[in-house]
Amino acid sequence: MLQIPPARIGMREDEVDTPALLVDLDAFEFNLDTMAARLAGTNVKLRAHAKTHKSPVVAHQQIARGAVGQCVQKVAEAEALAWGGVKNILISNEVVGADKLNRVAALARIATIALCADCPEHVTAIEAAARDNGVNLTVLIEIDVGMNRAGIAPGTEAAALGQLIAASPHLTFGGLQSYHGSAQHRRPLEERRIAIEGAVDATRRTVDLLRQQGIACPIVGGAGTGTFEFETASGVYNEIQAGSYCFMDVDYAKNLDASGAPVSTFKHSLFVLATVISQPRHGVAVVDAGHKAVAVDAGLPGVWQRPELTYAGASDEHGRILIAGDAPPPKVGDKLRLIPGHCDPTVDRYDWYVGIRNGRVETLWPITARGGFS
Amino acid sequence: MLQIPPARIGMREDEVDTPALLVDLDAFEFNLDTMAARLAGTNVKLRAHAKTHKSPVVAHQQIARGAVGQCVQKVAEAEALAWGGVKNILISNEVVGADKLNRVAALARIATIALCADCPEHVTAIEAAARDNGVNLTVLIEIDVGMNRAGIAPGTEAAALGQLIAASPHLTFGGLQSYHGSAQHRRPLEERRIAIEGAVDATRRTVDLLRQQGIACPIVGGAGTGTFEFETASGVYNEIQAGSYCFMDVDYAKNLDASGAPVSTFKHSLFVLATVISQPRHGVAVVDAGHKAVAVDAGLPGVWQRPELTYAGASDEHGRILIAGDAPPPKVGDKLRLIPGHCDPTVDRYDWYVGIRNGRVETLWPITARGGFS
16 A cells, blocks of 8 residues: 655645655755766766665656666566656666566566676576567676675676677677675775776776677676766776765765765755654653664664754664753654665655655655565 | 565465565464463453554454454554554554644544553643544553653653543543563563563552542553563553564564573564575575565574575675585575564565465465555
């Protein structure tokens, strides 16, 4: 069941019911414009990652500003986007199981769909699904460039897999999926730069090897919000897959720039609006947003523009707010904006974005790809 | 959008698509029967907590075995249950804001609804909503019996609030909400016993004080899966609010009994079925269930009946499985049952329970109260 929207168009922000997922539309559009400006004049395209936003409404705004399409991490996300009119989707992940591959094949009739493989068994199964469904599927090789998650070793192993894909009658070789996820949140800029230097070297080596074997890489994709400028400048990558840049979160805001200051390229545009539901003791307030309402896997949320308040603990449906010194406590019924510690899984908990501009609800966007199923 | 169900009735468990939320129906029914048996012959009723299961289908099975009704933590959960035919619902939490209170008042026309207050402002607002909507609402006082979250101090402060409720023309005084949440997971039995001893004393003192002032407590509710036997034996509590007992999780399975062994009263009945999507290196497999699919706030999931496998790390959509020694690795496509670290927020990520018996899908139950909104 889709949940009741927490707001009506036109109401004031302080009338929005809680917990609600707010998007500051000015900051959100600033972020989209900033990313477009950073990539303007390069040979690199944005393929924004929808694992962050899970909504075709956001996808279309990114595409309107030059994004070549979208990345997703799951078939269910690809479905939500394709059913919402997105025409160019890369599943930047392995897809396993006949049911899922049949769903991918069905989507290939209404959109350009690519997916990843990191072993011959993947390729064999995707070829069988493409053949059985009478479609052609584009397959990229995921190479492990330092994240130590999935992915085949760069170089000769990857090139052999490329040969297998290229030789499969119902498959098109799509290129390389080359994402260094664990580099994204290394705080010092220099650590991120060095990690991506290694990813670029491994990727370049694999691209060159495939080229020597007569196989071109139409897509060389990777990068996230923390490192995209390095991949963009690499001369090897031609697509970057940043997702969080449109919203930002507490975790990304801790990354440092060359001067050692927090990176300020993008603005916080995503908030969880919470209500103070109890003020039981001196120095403590309780809000109605616990970890079912705001993801805590990458740290607790911040409190927006209320330096005297600290979100100090989350239970399932409650957040504990500490009030500094003798600051006046928030009252029962007061609403606070929380900055999520981690935007992607926070979005995944909601059915609706509430778009805010000039203090009013301007729009509601459904989050059609949320939920645990792949 | 409700997600596609990951299974069809009648298919084998190994055909269920992933990640999927499985309920082992034999174990689930064993847990419901066990709780009913523990309370049989006492003066204490079960008011099972739906913050765990979020589904009227589960609620009705608990009620069929003697539960007096359901607890919920949010108005959205109360709506899902009342719309699904549950007739007796306690919102065991403060409800703040005119919109939410209007929704509570609307539900009071189709079900018996009670809610909590811990300050005079709550009572004033609930009275106004009841009056404006032409209904009577039942209000309990939440007292803080050691959890240090919300709740008024037991004793005279609480009794004064009871007087205010009893004097409100559109309210009925419902009793005490007296839950010691942080006692539930203290591992040694003796630590749980001592914590609840304190909660019982504070609750008894408040009940007695109210009685001396001519106010009876129809409901004295609290307790969870970790401590319910103490509250049941207290002579003060008359309703217990256990939720997790029907499913269990890794966290609750670490509680110890009097002999120092893990408590074995209830069985694991809830699992996340996951697929191995990559086996990239020796000793490592990757599954398609990360922390968007299985909550990690109370620890990582376990792997069911595969002692050679350890779930060692979760990213958003991936889980990293370590393979012990020279054990044969799981193959790409193999499916594993994960035991959630924490059942409540794991359930909240899904739209469907897949009920399994004798290796087959027997039923699908929708999780109509999931999601971040209150």
